[in-house]
Amino acid sequence: MLYESSLLAIAIFASFVVGVIGLSFFLGRKGQSAQAYYAAHGEVHWFVNGIAFAGDYLSAASFLGICGMIAFHGYDGFLYSIGFLAGWIVALFVIAEPIKALGRFTFADALDARFNSRGIKLAVAISTLVVSVFYLIPQMVGAGDLIVPLLGLPHWAGVVLVGVAVTLIVVTAGMVSTTWVQFIKGSLLVFFCGVLAALILDRGLAVNAGRPGTERLVPQVRTVRPDGAVLVDGMPQSREHDLRPVGTILRLPDRYAGKTSTGPLRPLEYLSVLEDSSIVTWVPSKRVDEAGVHTTYTPVERQGVDLLKPGGYFTGLTTGKLADRLDFASLMLALFCGTASLPHILIRYYTVKDAAAARKSTVVGIAAIGAFYVLTLYLGLGAMTSGALDPTSSNMAAPLLAKSFSTTLFAVISAIAFTTVLGTVSGLIMAGSGAVAHDLVENVCGVRMTDHEKVRCGKLAAVGLGVVAMALGILFRSFNVSFLVGWAFNIAASANLPALVMLLFWPRTTKQGIIAAVTVGMAASLGWILLSADTFEKVYGWDREASLVPFSQPGLVTIPLGFFVLVAVSLLSPRSPPPVNRARGSR
C-alpha cells in the first residue's frame, strides 16, 4: 500500500528521535572510562535497570512482529509472547545472580571467569557477534517498515536512519545512554500500548470495522513487473488506485442480532465476543510469469473460535505431521532457553551494583514485559478487526491500528516503535562492540590499551556493526520480524546456554568443554538454519522440499547437542585448576 505522510506525524517522530539522541549527548559528557562505557559504572538503580530490561527485550519483534502475527494468523502470535516471557524465568532463577558475580563487561568475562582462557574468549566473542548480528536483522527490517508510512520514505531510508541514530547513541555514551534510552522506551512502550488497548476495548467490535469501503470482499492482485513497476488489479498503483485496507468482522454473535457494533467491552468479554464472531482474513498466494510476480490476496471467512486457538500460523500443529510438530517444539524450546543466552540481555546485569539488585531488576523486567505481552493480544486482535491492515505487511499492523484511531496516535506509536528499535539495536551494538574491543582485540589478540583506547576501540567496532546492520536490514526486508528473531534465539540458546548452565552447576566442566560446546552449538544451529526449508524458500528462493534437514528450527537438536558436547569433551580433558574468581576480585 502507498502511504501519505503527515506533517504532525513527522514533527512528533522527529521530536522523539532528536530527544533521544540529545539525551545521549548529554549523558555522554558524564563519563568516558571503560567501566562507564561498557557497564555504566555498575551504578544503575535496579528499578531503572528492570524497565531497561523491558526496553532492551521488547524489540521490533515483540511489538511489530507479534502484533502482526496475531492480526494475520490469530492465536499463534500469542505463543511467541508466552515463549518470550517464559525465557525470563531461566534468567531470573538460574542466571541472574551468578552472571552478576562472575562477569565484568561482557558475556565472555563470565564464561571465562574460572579459566582465563583465550580460547573461551575467542569462541564466546564470535558467538556474541553472530547472535547480535542475527538479532539486529529483524530490528532493522522493522525500522524500515515503520518509516515507509510515517515519513513516506523508502524502506532502505528507514534502515539507514535507524543505523545512523543508533550508532550515534552508542558512540556518544555507551551503556549509560543506552540504559536511559531503553528505560524511556520501555516505559513509553508499555504505557502507550495500555492506552491503545483501552481504546480498542472502548471501541468494541463492529461489522466491517464501522468503515465504508471495507465490505468489498473480492480478491486483490498486486503485480511487480520485471522493470519494478507495481500494478494493482492490472492498473498502475497510485494513491487513488491502491490495495484496499483489510481486516474486518463479517458477523457478530447472535446476541448482537440487528446491531452492527457491540459498543465498549470488558477485557475478557472482548475475547469472548470475538470468539463467537465471523472474521474476514486475507490469504496471499504468489504466481510468477513473464509479466512479473503476481500476489493475489483472497478474502476468507473464518470463525473466531478457529482464530483463537493454535494452528493459524503453525499450521503443522493441525496437519499431524511429526516434522511440523518437532519444528514448533524446537522453536518454543529455543524461546525458553534463548532469553538467558542473549549477550545484550546478559551484559545488562553488569550495570547494577550487586546480585540482589540483579534479581530485583529481573522481577521488574518480568512485570513490565508480562504486562506488555498481555496487551499484544489485544493489539493484534484489535488490528485484525480494525479494517486498517495492509495486506502486504504484517509488521505494520500495530501502527496502522493506531492510525485507525487518529493520526496523532499513529505518530506517537510509530515514534515509540522506532525508539523501540533504537533501544534494542543500541543494546545489541553495545554487546557486539564489547565482544570486538574487550574480548577479541584486548583479550584474544593481547593488544594492550589505555582506558581511553579501549573506549575508542569499542566505538569503532560500534560503527562497523552499525554498517553491517544497515546492509542486512535492507537485504531481509520482506521477512516477518518475529520469524527472524526465532533464528537469533536458536543460535543463542544452542551456543551459550549449555556452557553457562554447566559452568554454574557441574564442577567437572573444563575450558575445553566450554570452547567445544560454544563452537559446536553455534556452528550446528547456524548450519541447520542455512540448510532449513524456511531458508531454502525465503532466502534462496529454492524449493523447500529440497531442504537437507527434517525441520527448520534447530533448537531441539542443537541445544541438547551443546550439553552433550560439553559433557563429553570435559570428561575427556584434564580437570581444570581450582577457580580463581578473577572477575569478582577485579571489581
Place this chain on the structure above:
Amino acid sequence: MASPEESPGRRLGLVFFWIYVALYAGFMGLVLFRPDLLSLRPFGGVNLAIASGMGLIAAAFGLALLSLVVRPGR
C-alpha cells in the same frame, strides 16, 4: 566459585524454576498433542488457549514476586 546449590535462596529459586518448567511443558504438550482441548471454554468466557496462556504469564510474575518475598537465609 561457590556452587549455586549451596545458597538456600538459590535452591528455592531452582524449585520455582522447575515448577514453571512443568507448567510450560504441560501447556506446550497440550498445544502439540491435544490442541482440540484448548478450544474448550471451561470458564464460560474465554477458551482454554487464552486462559492458559494468560495464566502462564501471570504464573511467571507470581513466582518472580514470590522469590523476592520468600528468601530463606536472609
